[in-house]
Each structure stands twice: as structure tokens, then as C-alpha cells.
Amino acid sequence: MWYGAPNLSDIITANFLAPQSFALYGYDAGVLGGVQHTKPFLSAMKNPTGAYVIPMIASSYTLAAAVCALFVACVGMPLGRRNCLLLGNGLVIIGGALQAAAWSVSQMIVGRVICGLGIGFISSTTPTFLAEMCLESEQRGPDVASMCIWLVGGCAFAYWVDFGFTRMDNQVSWRVPIGLQTIFALVSGSGILLLPDTPRWYFARNRDDEGLKVLSRLYDLSIDHEQVQEMMETIRTSIKLEEQDEHRFNWLDLFWDRSDLKVGRRVRISFLILSMQQMMGINLSVYYSTVIFSQVGLSPFLSQLLAAIMNTLFATGTVFLPFTIERFGRRNILMYSAVGLTICMAIFVGMISQAKPTLGMQWTAVAFVVIYNFIFGYGWIGVCWLYGPEIAPLKFRHIGGAAGAFGEWLFSFITVFAGGIALEKIGWRIWIWMLLSCAAAVPFVYFMCPETTGKSLEEIDLIFATQSVKDSRLASELIAHTHHKQGETGSIIHEEKV
Template identity: 25%
Template sequence: MYQTGNIYLITGIAVTGGMLFGFDIASLSAILPTQEYRCYFNQGGGSMATNDCQGPDASVQGGISASMPGGSFLGAIASGFLSDMFGRKTSVQYGCAIWIVGSIITAASQNIGMLVAGRFINGLSIGIASAQVPVYVSELAPPSKRGRVVGAQQWAITWGILIIWLAKQDRWEDTHNVLALVHAKGDRNAPFVHMELQEIRDMVEFERRNQDVSYFELFKPKMINRTHIGVFTQIWSQLTGMNVMMYYISYVFAMAGLTGNVGLYSSSIQYVINVFMTIPALIWIDRWGRRLPLLIGCTFMGIWMYANAGIMATYGRPAPPGGLNGVPEESWQISGAPSRAVIACTYLFVASYAPTMGPVSWIYPPELFPLRVRGKAVALCTCANWIFNFALSYFVPPAFVNIQWKVYIVFGVFLTAMTIHIFFMFPETAGKTLEEVEDMFLSDVKAWNTKVQYASVRRAEMGDVGDVEKRLSVGHHETSPEAKTEPTATTEAKV
């Protein structure tokens, strides 16, 4: 059977799984303002004939939107057990099968209950994939490219699993061949390939000695700080307001005076900005690091949130009773140049999120944890993401009805708090092997004193024999009876 070692080709194929959540956001956002949706699931007045259906109540619409992240929360919890029982690949395959079932139910929905059920089942799929795909990527990618590929959530899952399955069956010749194909264009004698092979041996030996790990491991004294950082990385990614603003962008643009196709096209521009502004992070995120993008991104997102709040409060006015176009969530209105400023700030907010918090929130958690707990740790972090997604999806429609433009103030305050938290508590992990990350957390170094270490790991990957031999000697040392109980961290990053 034909095999390819081109990681970018494999990434292009694997990206399909990472598109599920984005597909859900874009599709829901697109149908919310349509009369067909509002009339089919109508709970208020109006009719299709008069083109003024109000659609579901605000709280019910929040529940419809929140049903997907609610399912994702449970899917993420289950993924930790599925991954330990069946492996990463099989877990992702289960997620794909669940997605098909949920999509069929959603497409065939005859009422709100059926729609919620279909979206909840889709959420189970997304929860599994979102928790385990980043783990796959971090375990396979070399340290100098780990951020690039995890940020895309697109990596050669099959290669990583193939290597481990082969190694666990002691098929070391096949393992050697796969590593050579992926990392050295088939050169079995490349120094980096030999280093990887040795570290995989160490990792497999370690796994055989440490089979049972529970979630309680994550709350022990030497692990709880990492758990707190990983969990808050995902919580903060939701409290930026990005995903809920993407869900409900139709409300925002309607309040700014955009309706019909103009509103739809304006929403589409936001999605294009999101796609293209993510590209710089995929190219340079391992050189930029993790802290700097997070700090810059949160600062600028906060600026745009406060700006929108100020513009709406100063130049806007309450909408007529019942909301614009008969939609209660469209509770404020603004026009002229100020409305264009709101749209511009919204676009700038997306442009600030896409190369910073967006990819880093998925890159960072897998880098924090040692091998023995990584599957469950990332599952727990992802659960935090989805439970806050659920809460915010439910919160925003009623919030637009009740506090109007002040919704922007709420998210601005969250962004201010996360900027401070990140500066004082989030250390730099970019360019470090996972063993170096382990040592960093066991030391007294302050988060703001940690730096990106890109050059050293890049030299090892490019074949610096001295550095490779040094890392190999560390690997052999780690597996001696007197050594630590962890394999080398580069092993963890690779497998």
C-alpha cells in the first residue's frame, strides 16, 4: 500500500476532523437570521406570509445553541476513557461515526426537541475529536513544529498511531522504517531518526510499567498547577467571547443596520478573516512562543470589546419594543459612521483572536503534561472549554435582550482579567522538549522569566550530532533503575 511521509499532505487530509466545530458555528450563524428557520421553529408571533416570524424565544434559542457544546462536554469527558481503552485512532473513528448519526437527526428535525437532540449528538463527536486530536499532534510533532501542527489541529494521526502500535508489538524494524519515512525522507541512518527510535523504546517501556492513571492524578500537589493552567487556557478561550460572537454575529450586524444578503456577506467576511489570520500563527507560532501571542491577543481583543461598548452606548439607542425585525435579541440599534465602526471593531476582534488565542488554546494544554496523564489531562481541559461554551451560548441571547450593549463590557472585563492571569501564571513552553517543561514546573522559575527555546531543538532535528547524542544519553539514563519514572520528554512529544 502506498505510503507518504509528507506531513503537510497528511495534514491536509486530517483537517476534516478539525472542521466539525467550525462547520457548526458557521452553519448555525447563517441560518439564525433566515425567515425559514424562524418560521419553522417559531414560538412567537408573525408568519411566513408576512415575513415577520420571531423564531424561538431567546432562552430557547440559547438552549438550541448550547446543546452542541453540552454534548461536547460529555464527549470530552468520555474521550479520556476511550483513548485509554481503545487508543487515539479508534476514539477519533468513534467520534466520526457519532457525527454522522447526529447530522442525520439534525437534518431531519421536525421540531425543536429533535433539533436539540441532533446537535447534542453532534456535540459528543466534537468533544471526542477536540480532546484527542491535539494529543495526537503533540505526541507526533517535533518540538520545533509542535505549535504549528497542533494549532491547526491537523496532523498525521494515522502515522503516530501506526508507530506506537508497531512498537508495542515489538515490530522495531517497521517502526524504524516509518520514522525514517516521516522525518528523514527514508534515511534510516539519520541521527534524528535514531534519537526518535530510542525515545520511543523508552516510552513503550514506561507505558508498560504505568498502566493505570486516574483523573485524581491531575490534582496532586506537583500536578495541580499545570491542571489549573491547562483548564484556564480553555476557559479563557471561551470567555474572550469569540465563539458566541461567531454564533450570534447576525444579531450584532442587524443592530448595526445590516440585514438580508448584506448581513450574510458581512458575516462571511468575518469567517474569511478568521481563516487567513490563522495562517501566520501556523507558520511562526513556534518562534513567537505561547505567552507573547496570548498577551498581545487578549490585550487587543479587550480594546475592541471596550470600543464597541463605548460606540454603542454613545451613538446607539434602544430598539423598538420586541426588537428590530421582530427579534428580541436585536435590542439595540446604531446607524451611520458609528455602525461601520462597530463592524470594523468586530472584524479587528476576529483578526486579533485568530493568530493568538485561537491556535494557542489548543497548542498549550498538551505541552503542559507528562505522558502518563496527558490523555485524561487534555480531556479535562477540553471539558472546561465545552462547559463554558455551553454556558455562554445559553447566556448571550437573553443577555442581548436584557443588558444590550453591556454584553461587550462583560467580555472586556474577562479579557482584562485573563491578560493579568496569563502574565503572572502561564510559563513559556515553546521550543522546549516536554522533559524541559517538566523540569520548569518543578523549579521556582517565574512565568514571566521563561523564554522560547526554538534554536536548540531545531538543531537536534536538523541533525546536530552532538545534541542528538546528548539527548540519546539522557534517554538511556531516564530508563535506568535509579532514574526518574518518566521517559524523556521528546519521546512524549513524538509518539
């Protein structure tokens, strides 16, 4: 139970501390890529041979994160958003310490696996935590998008740390960069201890008094205030709407959805949107940035420098999303950025596929893979992590968040492990798969992802629901509560293709 609160507003504190956890994902994704081919690191790992060893070290934590995401789908609701984040940060501290002290491949993999389990908890829960802490629909998108600045910023920070430390030729050159991830976890975990869980989680667990207290704290109004009471009734009505579902969700609905609220379809979309994000090649680009530039024909020093610059521009792309996501809409950003990514990847593949590339071709390839990362940072990071949790019903939101994280980590493992081997064995041809995935993302968004911009989490239920649910008394009550809270009139139920 939560017994106190920090002096600062909880929602502001949450928007600072919870994303710190997400920075761990970005930092851990980038930090190994900059040191894994250095002489001190390979010496500590006893100079492993075989094409699979380094990719396995890099990708072992992604496989662990995928397994943990499935675990969160089962225990996320009873544990709660806050406890999942605390558990994740604790595991990262242990795993990061083991990695920084590693003297063998097996010890490094054990540390990566423990760290991956922590990242699994964090990535499955952080977007849900932030989305449920938002009281206004227009703030949810910017808040979660800002979280992803930390994610990609962590990756860019990792490459600059690597670039600086690898100028040295000793064990400090890789142990300090890898050990720094524990600092993020300590700061985030310590801060989250001061926060409550989300009000929506308390209401979903029938802990109404605690949920009401958190709403009062977030609004900075008394419990009896009309705005607090109206928000409570909106959430309660949404829960009743879920509970009256005549054809309730079961796991078979993930394959053939017959539920009235289309829970299975919504969980599928959450899984597929982050799976597709990985198939489009971003983690392959992040993990093997230096390898990519060296295969283009650049020197080791220039490859490391450009890797740091590219990942900085990747992070820069995320900065623009919080200010534009509500103006342009989730669907438009995903669709049009996928078009841009397809063009960039086509030019990149065209340049690197040449048997004897000229200097101009080399730098054209560099330019367009950098632009690709910038566009990806803007369009396919923040929106994807937001979309899955926000379209899931309250009592299944932990499953929606976990399904998205599972898709992210499963295909991250496939692309990082298999992609690392493919880069060595077949070179540029692996990027053809990424090019096709970028192209496939356009029709996926067009046909599968309705617009959710400007709608509360409770209203989104009605976008996906069957017509019988939209016509029900509880749906009318939900509309009335939402209008009263927002001071609006008119219908909010739109007939949308899902």
C-alpha cells in the same frame, strides 16, 4: 493494529486529514448561526416561541461535547488517538444527517447532541494526535497552528454557504448547509483509516515494535537507523521519568498539586486557557454574528454580509500563526494579542453602549469587532489548542487534551446559551463580561504559562518538574538523548516560574 500505510508520508497525510476533522468544529459552530433566524428554518421547527429555544438548539451540541471531553479523559489512553478520531467522525455523520432531516426542535436537538459527542472526541484528540506525530520541536507549533486554519476556515465557509443558500426561500436553504458537515467527516474518517496511531501512544501502551515501525515510517529511515533508535530512547526515557514519580498524580492534584511532575497544575492550565478563550467572547461573536450587527442598527442583508466578511477575516488571522509561532513564542503571542483584544473590546463596548449611536459610531463598532476577530484568530485559537496537550506528560496527554476541550465546551455552552438570551434581554451589557475576560487573560498568561517554544514534548516535562526530578539520573539521560538527537550541547533545563 495498523497493517499498512499510504504511499504518501504519514506525517503529511496526518497534517491534511486530521485537521479536516477540526474543520467540523468550525463549520458546525458557524452554520446554524446563519440560518437559525430564517423563515424556512423556523417554519420547519414549528415556529418555536420563548427566548431559550434557539439558544438551546445552538448550544446543545456544546454541552454534549463538554460531557464527551470528560469521557475521553477516562478512555482516551486505552482507545488511542486514532480510534477517538474515527469514532468522532462517525458520530458527526449520524448527527449531521439527523439535523439535515429534522422537522422539529426535539429532532434537531438530538442531532446536535450526537454531533456534539463526535466533536467532543475530535476536539479532545486532534491537537494531541498532531503534536505527537511531530518529530521535530520546531514543526509542532506550525502543524497545530495550521490545524486551526481549518477550524476557523470551516466557520467562515459556513457563513458564506449560509449567505448563498439563504437567498432562497425554501427548505433547501438550510438543510443543504447543515448537511454539508457530513462531507468533512467522511473525507477525514476515510483518510484516518489509512493512518497508524502516534508512535508515542504505542510506546506508552508498551507496544514498542509498532511504535518503532511508525517512527521508521515517519523518518523514512530503517528501523535500525541511529536517528530512529535515538528518538525511541528519548520517548522511553520520558516514560520512565513519569513512572518513577515518587508522588504520583491523583485526581486531588487537580486542586492541590503534590506530584513531582506537577501533572495537576499542567492539566489545570490546559483547562483554564481554553475556558478563558471562551469567556473572552469568541463563540458568542461567531454564533450570533448576524444578531450583533442587527443590534448595531444595520439591515438584515448587510448584517448577514458583514457576518460572512467578519468570519472570513477571523479565519485570515489564523493564516499568519504557522509562520510566526516559533519566532515570537507561545507566551508572547498570547499575552500581547490579549492586550489588543482588550483595546478592541473596550472601543466596541463604548460605541454600542450609546443610546443614540451616530452612523460613525455604528461603523466604528463594526470595524473594531472585526479587528477583534482578526486578532483572536491569530493569537487565541491555534496557541490555546496547542499549549494544553504539549505541556501534559505522555501518559496524561489525553487528560490534558480532554481538560482543555472540556473547558472550551463548558464555557462555550455557557456563553452561547446564556449569551444568546443575554443579547436579547440586556443587549450590549453582556460584552462588559467579555471585556473583563480579555483584560484578565494578560496576567493569567504572564504568571501561569511558561514558554515551551523550541522544546520537545519530552523536554517540557523538565520545565514543570520539581528540582529533585531535574537532578535525577533519568533527567540527565533524557537531556543526553535529546542533545544526541539534535546534535546540540549544553543544558536544556531552565529554571522557569510556573
